[in-house]
Amino acid sequence: MNLLPPIxxxxxxxxxxxxxxxVLNGAFGDVTVEQISDAAELTRALAxxxxxxxxxxxxxxxxxxxxxxxxxxxxxxxxxxxxxxxVLSPEVVDDAIxxxxxxxxxxxxxxxxxxxxxxxSALYRARRRAMETAREAPYRKVFEDMxxxxxxxxxDGEILEANPAMAKILAFESPEELTRRSLRHFFVDDVAAExxxxxxxxxxxxxxxxxxxxxxx
Numbered sequence: 001m002n003l004l005p006p007i008x009x010x011x012x013x014x015x016x017x018x019x020x021x022x023v024l025n026g027a028f029g030d031v032t033v034e035q036i037s038d039a040a041e042l043t044r045a046l047a048x049x050x051x052x053x054x055x056x057x058x059x060x061x062x063x064x065x066x067x068x069x070x071x072x073x074x075x076x077x078x079x080x081x082x083x084x085x086x087v088l089s090p091e092v093v094d095d096a097i098x099x100x101x102x103x104x105x106x107x108x109x110x111x112x113x114x115x116x117x118x119x120x121s122a123l124y125r126a127r128r129r130a131m132e133t134a135r136e137a138p139y140r141k142v143f144e145d146m147x148x149x150x151x152x153x154x155x156d157g158e159i160l161e162a163n164p165a166m167a168k169i170l171a172f173e174s175p176e177e178l179t180r181r182s183l184r185h186f187f188v189d190d191v192a193a194e195x196x197x198x199x200x201x202x203x204x205x206x207x208x209x210x211x212x213x214x215x216x217x
Contacts, residue, residue, distance in 0.1 A: 005052025006032040008045050010068055012060050019112060020055065020084065027116035038062055046075055053123065057107070058085040058092065069099045080126035082118050084111065102126060117156050124160050157183040157197065171215040188212040
């Protein structure tokens with residue numbers, strides 16, 4: 001069963017749109033993907049408000065991709081946004097974080113395989129934003145105030161969020177510095193990292209696992 005919201009896929013390359021749509025439908029089932037190739041289509045789609053996730057290229061011939069992000073944020077502040085672009089540079093990543101983009105991946109062969117993970121990560125962050133002003137907000141305080149280190153990560157190891165205690169354990173100044181890093185980065189022993197990954201992948205859960213981790217210092 002598909003649990004994804006309708007998706008706007010903004011890209012002026014028809015082949016890229018088709019391939020991304022195939023990847024999304026293969027990963028999530030029958031996903032509603034509205035392909036946007038020009039300004040008129042984008043205007044109609046934004047006015048209709050029938051979307052919960054936007055995947056956009058930055059290098060568009062008719063509008064700057066950052067402007068697409070800005071428009072989406074104005075209309076739907078809690079909407080999940082993914083940059084799937086050929087022009088992913090450190091400067092672009094900095095701008096993406098400033099704009100509040102939820103995930104960003106390069107549009108290349110490996111990027112297409114990572115697209116489903118980026119979508120899950122983006123939707124999680126969007127739900128977290130919505131929760132901050134909802135009834136679940138008190139439970140966020142419990143998460144933040146716990147004296148033990150707690151984190152949330154995707155199935156492939158990307159850290160989505162961590163509490164202050166986790167940041168302190170790993171010698172980071174704030175939990176935000178941990179986000180978007182890979183858990184594998186913290187394992188001292190690559191064998192332990194692979195054992196953690198394979199156990200979680202096969203069993204779906206992992207308990208009592210001990211490993212030596214690197215700290216920021």
